[in-house]
Amino acid sequence: MPIPAIASYQMPGSSDLPENRVSWTPEPNRSVLLIHDMQNYFLHAFMQKESPLVELVQHIKRIKRKCHALQIPVVYSAQPGGQTPEQRGLLQDFWGDGIPNHSDEQSIHTDLSPDSNDIVLTKWRYSAFKKTNLLELVKEQGRDQLIICGVYAHIGCLLTASEAFMQDIQPFFIADAVADFSFEHHQMAIQYAADRCAVTMSTEQLIDEWKKSLSDGYHALPMSLQEVQKQVAELLQEDPVHLSVDEDLIHRGLDSIRIMSLVEKWRSSGAEVTFVDLAERPTLSEWWSLLSAQSEKIASRDLG
Known part of the structure; x- marks a missing residue:
């Protein structure tokens, strides 16, 4: 039941991106960035210093830096360690005890540590909306777009995108700023997102769209x-x-x-x-x- 070891695979590139069904464009004054579950417990499953982990951290770091420059709110989801079976619920049946009650395992990757103005949500289920106030935070900021990156693409990231869609929040699924159990799982997640609930794009495309939006805004x-x-x-x-x-x-x-x-x-x-x-x-x-x-x-x- 523990998370399996993840073999190295190449992070999807531009040629791997599916065709999007909708033409939403990300706008800085409408966006919130969600950095999803980038905790050591989940990242230790990857081959360290290899793809896709290296690109994953680099791309999220770049997106976060741009968000701070553009005054886009940055929100983290992080699961607590040492959960009881009652707190785990049905997750216990699929994944066992979850994160142990050790500070290093619970910690967010050191290169992506939250800044003082960032928001960290305690997350309990696959979706970052479930049992949290993420929806209220997005609405309070007057925002209606959610930029999603992190792990794992086909589980929490995808379920969060689906729920954002059902709350009339436009999700943007950043294909080379998420990672998964395998290239096949990764590709399935971005294909489903593009087909059913989100716009899928690369880090470079996201930042280019923000730049274009700002340029037009001048x-x-x-x-x-x-x-x-x-x-x-x-x-x-x-x-x-x-x-x-x-x-x-x-x-x-x-x-x-x-x-x-x-x-x-x-x-x-x-x-x-x-x-x-x-x-x-x-x-x-x-x-x-x-x-x-x-x-x-x-x-x-x-x-x-």
């Missing part, structure tokens, strides 16, 4: 002082030519609700602006100075 930010003037004038229902670039817009009648609508609009395009930023400097010229600096920062950070 054009949603005002590209000139005149565009800022036009957007504010629309909120005030005035002709833009009647707004001076240095007048106090709050005195002009721009209330907090309208300011917040601008904050939400510009943040959805990647700008790190807050209500306080705008309220403390309520002029068109100051806002344009803030937004133009943000555009340069986003371009340097996310497309570099």
Whole structure:
């Protein structure tokens, strides 16, 4: 009943990816990353320093780093050690006692250790949604896409993708950032995901799609002082030519609700602006100075 030793196999490449039935695209402001069960207990079954484990860790590490840069929430699932038969339930019949109550076996791979702002969920069943608050976390963040990586592809990763789909959360199954008992199990998992519940893609494709989304988003930010003037004038229902670039817009009648609508609009395009930023400097010229600096920062950070 213990997890069998896993022979080395080549991580699937672009030519191994199945055709997706849907054309969803991952977007940074809609995404949550799930790093699924990357604990030593599960990883010790692989041949160390060989495929697919080497690529698995490298690709997840790269995705996580990009998520932090893009302010995408990162969530880990991790099973507790020393579970009782009652806690294990029917898992006991298939897999025995599970993770022993040793800290090293429970620990997440050292190259992928959670950062202080990451979330670690205690996981009890195949699906990371079962007996956890993952669904609530995704909804609270205002997100509706789940990027799935980790182990094992045909068990917990696939069941989590299926349940995300049934909760109207778009799953993205990262084919070269999951691993499995064999190439055949791995291929079955990504084929089923593409056929029934998710978009299957590579790490490179995921990051390219994020870059494209952000690049397109730059054009949603005002590209000139005149565009800022036009957007504010629309909120005030005035002709833009009647707004001076240095007048106090709050005195002009721009209330907090309208300011917040601008904050939400510009943040959805990647700008790190807050209500306080705008309220403390309520002029068109100051806002344009803030937004133009943000555009340069986003371009340097996310497309570099």
